[in-house]
Amino acid sequence: MMNASFPQVRIVPFRMLKPDTAERLLNMLTGVSGIRRVMIHGPGLPKTVPYGPARGSPNPHSDRKAIQVGDAEIALRVQVGEVILEVEDAPVIEEIRSICDGFFTGFSYRLQEGRFMKTAPTLVDYAKYGPDADTTLIGLADPRKGESPVIIRTKR
């Protein structure tokens, strides 16, 4: 069982981010040591039209593209609405806050502390990953999508 007491924060910009802006923000956050897990959250941008008369036809969208964060490539499937982070301890939050203060200049943002990410496997996770699931990866990817989380390694 994972330690459930790791603090979690959520960066909520007042505008939804374009992939380039999200890439710059995430690259700045990779410089912070003490971030355990990051989740990018926002409304989905499907590859095909999900419903309506044009259902199934391709859905080109300029915001659904791959971004480079640290040494890893992340294929965005959502418009970045918020970034959820789990950190080692409280001082890391202040470091994130100071980065965000400098980053969001055109529009404001909010940094909220709370519980925004799964810390223990749910029934769906159990059904998908079984009893020995790696709890550090729980809640980072949709278990039904068959996609795994991206691991970002940074130079220390």
Place this chain on the structure above:
Amino acid sequence: MAYKPQYGPGTSIVAENRRKQMNPNQKLEKVRSVTDEDIVLILGHRAPGSAYPSAHPPLAEQQEPNCPMRKLVKPTEGAKAGDRVRYIQFADSMFNAPSQPYQRTYTEMYRFRGIDPGTLSGRQIVECRERDLEKYSKELIETEMFDPALVGIRGATVHGHSLRLAEDGMMFDMLQRNVLGEDGIVKYVKNQIGEPLDRAVGVGKPMDEKWLKAHTTIYHSLVGTAYRDDAEYVEYVQRIHSLRTKYGFMPKEE
């Protein structure tokens, strides 16, 4: 004394705009111009230049029953020609979009004939005969009831009206039907149901914040006029709420 509609309560600019849109005697300001062909492309119901497909023969060619109602009500152009019933649907952002679903329905009911509007929380659809639809759509898009960035013409997959705007000020659209070009003009690259268009259709530049605040019909305490600031409107809604609640108990006067 003849009945004179008041259209709605309120002393704020939002209330004023609501009344202005609803009142058919007020001419709506024309803000942009979009060609008939462009409207047909965005609607996506028929190819531009093609004949209107019909649902029944023109009224002049078919035997009409002897009905007093039919003598009283003159058919619209579309009904006269026997056009199919087609639709246009709008999604309006809550961030000061110039019109809103309920507002649209009220406005259309006052201004247009032969329509069947459907009102939902985040979108509003209006159905009518194809010929009439194109005429009404032109009016809805060219006038101050439309903003290229904050109003979306979306037949399906409408999600976005209550979301934060994108960095460039556009309302979220999963299908990205309209894009803000380098030249600052919003162009539709897909028709309203999300099928790609052969050519992009320009609908003009997004209006600036000041214009939107002065022309919106939604209350918004963060980006526009707060609802609580309009005491008359609040009083009216409280009165309606109180009366309908009491009526539920069937009050009897002693």
